[in-house]
Amino acid sequence: MSQTSFDLIIIGSGPGGYVAAIRAAQLGLKTAVVEREHLGGICLNWGCIPTKALLRSSDIYRNMQHAGAYGLAVQGASFDLSKIVARSRGVAAQLQSGVKHLLKKNKVTVFDGHAMLAGPGKVAVTKDGKPVADLTAKNIILATGARARVIPGMEPDSKLVWTYKEALVPDTMPKRLLVVGSGAIGIEFASFFNALGAETTVVEVMDRVLPVEDAEISAMARKSFEKQGMKIITSASVTKLDKSANEVTVTVEAGGKTQAITVDRVILAVGIVGNVENLGLEGTKVVVEKTHVVVNQWLETGEPGVYAIGDIAGAPWLAHKASHEGVIVVERIAGVADVHPLNTRNIPGCTYCHPQVASVGLTEAKAKEKGYAVKVGRFPFIGNGKAIALGETEGMIKTVFDAKTGELLGAHMIGAEVTELIQGYMVAKTLETTEADLMHAVFPHPTLSEMMHESVLDAYGRAIHF
Amino acid sequence: MPIQILMPALSPTMAEGNLARWLKKEGDTVKAGDVLAEIETDKATMEFEATDEGILGKILVPDGTQGVKVNQLIGLILEEGEDASALTAAGAAGAVNLGGVAAPVTPVATKPTPVTAAATATATAPGTRIFATPLAKRIAKDAGIELAQLAGSGPHGRIVKHDVEQAISSGVTKPAAAAPVAAAAPAKAAPAPVPEFGPAYTEVPLTSMRKVIAKRLTEAKQTVPHFYLTVDIELDKLLALRADLNGRSDAYKLSVNDFIIRAVALGLKKVPAANASFTETAIRLYTDVDISVAVATPAGLITPIIKHADQKGLAAISGEMKTLAVKARDGKLKPEEFQGGGFTISNLGMFGVRDFAAIINPPQGCILAVGAGEQRAVVKDNALAIATVMSCTLSVDHRVVDGAIGAEFLAAFKKLIEEPLTMLL
Numbered sequence: 068m069s070q071t072s073f074d075l076i077i078i079g080s081g082p083g084g085y086v087a088a089i090r091a092a093q094l095g096l097k098t099a100v101v102e103r104e105h106l107g108g109i110c111l112n113w114g115c116i117p118t119k120a121l122l123r124s125s126d127i128y129r130n131m132q133h134a135g136a137y138g139l140a141v142q143g144a145s146f147d148l149s150k151i152v153a154r155s156r157g158v159a160a161q162l163q164s165g166v167k168h169l170l171k172k173n174k175v176t177v178f179d180g181h182a183m184l185a186g187p188g189k190v191a192v193t194k195d196g197k198p199v200a201d202l203t204a205k206n207i208i209l210a211t212g213a214r215a216r217v218i219p220g221m222e223p224d225s226k227l228v229w230t231y232k233e234a235l236v237p238d239t240m241p242k243r244l245l246v247v248g249s250g251a252i253g254i255e256f257a258s259f260f261n262a263l264g265a266e267t268t269v270v271e272v273m274d275r276v277l278p279v280e281d282a283e284i285s286a287m288a289r290k291s292f293e294k295q296g297m298k299i300i301t302s303a304s305v306t307k308l309d310k311s312a313n314e315v316t317v318t319v320e321a322g323g324k325t326q327a328i329t330v331d332r333v334i335l336a337v338g339i340v341g342n343v344e345n346l347g348l349e350g351t352k353v354v355v356e357k358t359h360v361v362v363n364q365w366l367e368t369g370e371p372g373v374y375a376i377g378d379i380a381g382a383p384w385l386a387h388k389a390s391h392e393g394v395i396v397v398e399r400i401a402g403v404a405d406v407h408p409l410n411t412r413n414i415p416g417c418t419y420c421h422p423q424v425a426s427v428g429l430t431e432a433k434a435k436e437k438g439y440a441v442k443v444g445r446f447p448f449i450g451n452g453k454a455i456a457l458g459e460t461e462g463m464i465k466t467v468f469d470a471k472t473g474e475l476l477g478a479h480m481i482g483a484e485v486t487e488l489i490q491g492y493m494v495a496k497t498l499e500t501t502e503a504d505l506m507h508a509v510f511p512h513p514t515l516s517e518m519m520h521e522s523v524l525d526a527y528g529r530a531i532h533f
Numbered sequence: 534m535p536i537q538i539l540m541p542a543l544s545p546t547m548a549e550g551n552l553a554r555w556l557k558k559e560g561d562t563v564k565a566g567d568v569l570a571e572i573e574t575d576k577a578t579m580e581f582e583a584t585d586e587g588i589l590g591k592i593l594v595p596d597g598t599q600g601v602k603v604n605q606l607i608g609l610i611l612e613e614g615e616d617a618s619a620l621t622a623a624g625a626a627g628a629v630n631l632g633g634v635a636a637p638v639t640p641v642a643t644k645p646t647p648v649t650a651a652a653t654a655t656a657t658a659p660g661t662r663i664f665a666t667p668l669a670k671r672i673a674k675d676a677g678i679e680l681a682q683l684a685g686s687g688p689h690g691r692i693v694k695h696d697v698e699q700a701i702s703s704g705v706t707k708p709a710a711a712a713p714v715a716a717a718a719p720a721k722a723a724p725a726p727v728p729e730f731g732p733a734y735t736e737v738p739l740t741s742m743r744k745v746i747a748k749r750l751t752e753a754k755q756t757v758p759h760f761y762l763t764v765d766i767e768l769d770k771l772l773a774l775r776a777d778l779n780g781r782s783d784a785y786k787l788s789v790n791d792f793i794i795r796a797v798a799l800g801l802k803k804v805p806a807a808n809a810s811f812t813e814t815a816i817r818l819y820t821d822v823d824i825s826v827a828v829a830t831p832a833g834l835i836t837p838i839i840k841h842a843d844q845k846g847l848a849a850i851s852g853e854m855k856t857l858a859v860k861a862r863d864g865k866l867k868p869e870e871f872q873g874g875g876f877t878i879s880n881l882g883m884f885g886v887r888d889f890a891a892i893i894n895p896p897q898g899c900i901l902a903v904g905a906g907e908q909r910a911v912v913k914d915n916a917l918a919i920a921t922v923m924s925c926t927l928s929v930d931h932r933v934v935d936g937a938i939g940a941e942f943l944a945a946f947k948k949l950i951e952e953p954l955t956m957l958l
Contacts, residue, residue, distance in 0.1 A: 405688060405689075407686075407687075437756065438751075438752075438755030438756050471675075472668060472671055472672050472675070473668070473671060474668050474694070498666060498667075499666030499667060499668035499669060499693055499694050500666070500667050500668065501667045501668050501671055503667065504667050
C-alpha cells in the first residue's frame with residue numbers, strides 16, 4: 068500500500084471536497100480525497116451542471132419556436148431526447164475529467180472507495196467490501212453530500228417514479244408529468260420537460276412556488292409558469308401513488324378537496340437528506356440531527372479534528388456554500404490569518420427555470436420580521452432597453468434596504484440571465500456597500516445590469532426609466 | 534520639574550496594555566508628535582506620540598512589560614534647561630503612582646490632560662487613512678463613533694459593520710477622551726440634528742442604563758411575537774389575610790406585591806412551561822423559580838431577582854424585596870442580583886393604573902403586568918355585589934409559551950390569589 072499518512076483526509080469529492088482539497092494542497096497540506104462514486108460529486112455529475120446542459124437545450128428549443136418574433140423562420144423544429152441527454156452527459160464527463168486533472172496537478176492523492184472513520188484520526192477505505200487502505204490524518208473533513216428525500220409510500224422505482232437521477236437521463240419523453248415539490252430542483256425539471264412539450268403539473272405543499280424566494284418573485288414566477296402551460300397546485304400534498312403498467316395515478320389533496328391526476332411519470336423533488344450513514348460516526352462525538360451533522364460556525368463537529376462541510380452540514384444546500392466552507396476549514400487548519408466564518412446572509416441562490424430566479428439575503432417579509440424598517444426598490448424588465456432588444460421583457464429586480472443604515476439586506480430577481488446578474492449585488496454586499504455606493508457606481512449601457520442600478524434608485528424614489 | 538509620561542489610554546475601554554517597545558532611547562531629543570513607544574492592547578498595536586518637547590530623561594517601564602495600567606508613570610521627559618538631577622526627585626514622586634489603579638487625577642493634572650491629547654493625536658494623526666466599509670462608516674457616523682478608535686476585523690484590518698456594532702454594544706461612543714473606565718461611565722449621545730423651527734428643548738444625555746433599556750426593549754418588542762392575556766382577580770380574601778398576618782407581628786409588613794410574588798412562584802411551580810426562554814435551538818425550561826421584579830429608580834428601570842421564590846415564605850420574600858429595592862434605588866445591586874431570572878413581575882397598581890401590557894424582558898418568556906386593586910361592581914349569584922378586583926395582564930412570547938399554557942398559568946395564579954390560604958400550603 069502507498070502513502071497512508073496525511074495532514075488532511077477529505078471524504079467526498081463534490082464541490083465541497085475537491086475545492087477543499089485543492090486549497091489544502093495550495094497551503095502545503097498533504098491531502099487525500101476518498102470518493103466512492105465519481106469525482107465532482109452530485110453537483111458536477113448528477114446535479115447543477117448536467118441540468119444546466121439540459122435546460123440550455125430546452126431554452127434554445129423555446130427560442131426556435133419563437134423565431135418568428137425575431138424575423139426568423141424555422142420549419143419543423145423538433146428534438147431528439149437521447150441526443151439532449153447525451154450532450155448533458157458529455158458535459159458532465161468533461162468536467163469530471165477536469166476535476167481529476169486539477170487534483171492530480173495539485174498532488175492530491177485520490178482513493179477510489181468507501182471511507183469510514185475508524186477511530187481518532189483514522190479512516191478505513193474499502194471497495195466492494197474489500198479493504199483498500201487504512202489512512203491516518205490529524206484532520207478529517209466529512210463532505211459526503213446528500214441525496215433525494217424519500218417519502219414513505221412514494222418510493223422512487225426508477226421507472227415511473229423518478230428522482231433527479233432518472234430525470235437527468237430520461238429514457239422516454241413523458242407526455243404527462245407530475246413534479247412533487249417546487250423548490251429549485253423540482254421547478255427546473257418542470258421547466259425542462261414543459262418546454263419540450265410535456266403536460267406538466269407541479270404540486271407544492273407550501274402556499275407558493277419557490278417558497279424560499281421573496282413572495283413577489285414567487286407570484287411572478289407562478290404566473291409565468293402558468294402562462295407557459297404548467298399546471299400548479301399549491302398548499303397541496305400527494306397522498307397516494309397508484310401505479311399501473313405505464314402510468315401513475317396521483318392523488319392530490321388541496322384545500323380539503325381530493326383529485327386524481329393520471330400521468331406517465333412522476334418526479335420527486337421534496338428536499339434532500341444528508342449522507343450520514345456508514346461513515347463510522349457511531350461511537351464518535353459527531354452529532355447527527357435530522358440527517359445532518361451538527362457543526363459550529365467553524366464547521367467543527369463534536370469530535371476533535373473532524374469537520375463537516377456542504378450538504379451534510381445542513382442548509383442551504385448549495386455547491387458554492389460547500390466550496391466556501393471547505394476553504395474556511397482548510398485555511399483554519401493551515402493557520403491562515405483573517406479567516407472568517409461564512410455569513411449565511413451572503414450566500415446567493417440561483418434557479419434556472421424559465422424565467423430564471425436569483426436572490427441573496429433577506430426577503431422583504433423576512434427583513435420586516437427581523438424588525439428592520441425597509442426601503443424596497445423594484446424595476447421591471449419592460450423598462451430596460453436591452454431587455455426589450457432581447458425580447459425578454461418579463462421579469463423584475465427587487466432590492467430591500469435597511470432604511471436606517473442603507474445596508475442592502477436582500478436582492479431578488481426574476482427574468483432573463485438574472486443568475487448571472489446576482490453576483491454584482493453579492494460583491495456589493497460582501498464589501499458592505501450602502502445604497503449611496505451602488506448609486507454612484509456606473510453601470511454600462513445597454514445592459515440588463517442597468518436594472519440593478521434602477522432598482523436601487525427606485526428604493527429611494529429616484530428611478531429614472533420607470 | 535520633568536514632564537511625566539503616563540501610560541496612555543488608546544481606546545476608551547483600555548484599562549491596561551503592554552509596552553511593546555520604546556522607539557526613543559534615554560537621552561534622545563523628543564518633539565511633540567514624535568512616536569515615543571509602541572503600546573499593545575488586546576485589539577491592536579498602536580503608536581504613542583509625545584505631546585511635549587524635551588529630552589527623554591528616564592525610561593521607567595522597560596520594553597516588553599506586560600499589563601501596564603493606564604496612567605501609570607512610564608518615563609520622564611526633561612524640559613529645556615533641566616538636567617538629570619531633576620529625575621531623582623520626580624521619579625520618587627511618581628513612584629507613588631506606580632502600579633496604582635488607573636486614576637483620572639494624576640500629578641500632571643495641572644496640564645491639560647495629556648493622556649487624552651496623546652490618545653486623540655495618535656488616533657487621528659493626519660494622513661493616516663482608515664480603512665472601513667461604507668456601511669461601517671455610516672453606522673459609525675450615525676452612532677457618533679470615531680472610526681479611529683476601532684480595530685478592524687475585516688480583510689487587511691478593514692473596519693466592517695460587525696466591528697462598529699460591537700463597539701456600540703460595548704458602549705464606546707464619541708468622547709474617546711473619557712476616563713479609562715469609559716465603558717461604565719455615562720457617555721454623551723450623538724447630537725441630534727437641530728430642526729430650525731422646532732420647539733425649544735434641552736437634551737439629557739443617555740446613561741448607559743438608559744441605552745441598555747432602549748436596546749433590550751426595542752429588541753423585545755420588535756423581535757418577540759407578543760400576545761396578551763388578561764384576567765380580573767378578586768382580592769378581598771387576600772386583603773383580609775394580609776391585614777390579619779400584618780396584625781400579628783411587627784417583624785414584617787407584607788405588601789400585596791409580596792403575595793403576588795409568592796403566587797407567581799407557586800403558579801410557575803404548577804405550570805413550569807411558563808418559566809421558560811426561547812433560544813435558537815431549544816426551549817429553555819428553568820429548573821429554578823427565580824422571579825425578576827421591576828423596580829423604578831431615578832436612572833431607569835431595573836429588575837432585581839427573588840431567587841428560589843417558590844421556596845421562600847411571605848415574610849422572607851417581603852424582607853428580601855425591601856432590601857433589593859433599596860439597593861436598586863441606590864444603584865448598588867450586584868450583577869447577579871439583577872441579571873437572570875425566569876419570569877418578571879411589573880406592578881403599577883400603586884399609581885392607580887388599572888391595566889397595562891408590559892414588554893417582555895428578554896430572554897424571558899413571560900412578564901406579568903399588575904394593575905391596581907379597586908372596588909368594582911361584580912355579579913355574584915345573579916346579583917350585583919362589590920368586590921376588590923385587580924386586573925393582571927400576562928405578556929407572552931408565543932415562540933415559547935402558547936395561549937393555553939399562558940391561560941393555565943394565569944388560572945393557577947388567580948386561584949392562589951383568590952384563595953390565599955392555599956398559598957400557605
